[in-house]
Amino acid sequence: xxxxxxxxxxxxxxxxxxxxxxxxxxxxxxxxxxxxxxxxxxxxxxxxxxxxxxxxxxxxxxxxxxxxxxxxxxxxxxxxxxxxxxxxxxxxxxxxxxxxxxxxxxxxxxxxxxxxxx
Numbered sequence: 721x722x723x724x725x726x727x728x729x730x731x732x733x734x735x736x737x738x739x740x741x742x743x744x745x746x747x748x749x750x751x752x753x754x755x756x757x758x759x760x761x762x763x764x765x766x767x768x769x770x771x772x773x774x775x776x777x778x779x780x781x782x783x784x785x786x787x788x789x790x791x792x793x794x795x796x797x798x799x800x801x802x803x804x805x806x807x808x809x810x811x812x813x814x815x816x817x818x819x820x821x822x823x824x825x826x827x828x829x830x831x832x833x834x835x836x837x838x
Contacts, residue, residue: 742808746816750803753820754796757827761789764831785830792823 765785768777799816806812 743804743806746803746806746808746813747799750799750816750820751796753817753824754792754799757792757820757824758789760824760827761785761792761830764828768831781830788823788827788830792827795819795823 768774803816806816
């Protein structure tokens with residue numbers, strides 16, 4: 721095996737040395753934020769289940785969690801088409817960043833906090 725020269729930051733480990741294209745750069749950041757939102761929904765459910773409160777979950781909270789989860793996944797899939805022509809500047813990135821941020825906040829609020837509402 722031996723020592724290998726590390727890849728530069730703009731190739732993301734691709735051996736061809738091609739620079740990272742604009743869409744890949746934008747989609748990676750957007751996908752990261754949406755991935756954190758999915759993690760917030762799943763970890764909220766896991767924490768709720770860990771506290772043995774599954775019977776208290778209720779149909780409305782379960783459906784809300786499912787709706788947020790499916791909506792985040794659908795938005796991520798839709799971004800594959802819609803973000804292809806986004807400019808890599810503040811104006812072009814404002815809507816995708818705000819969308820992903822609001823999804824993260826919504827996902828984080830689906831399940832009640834561990835110690836009740838403060």
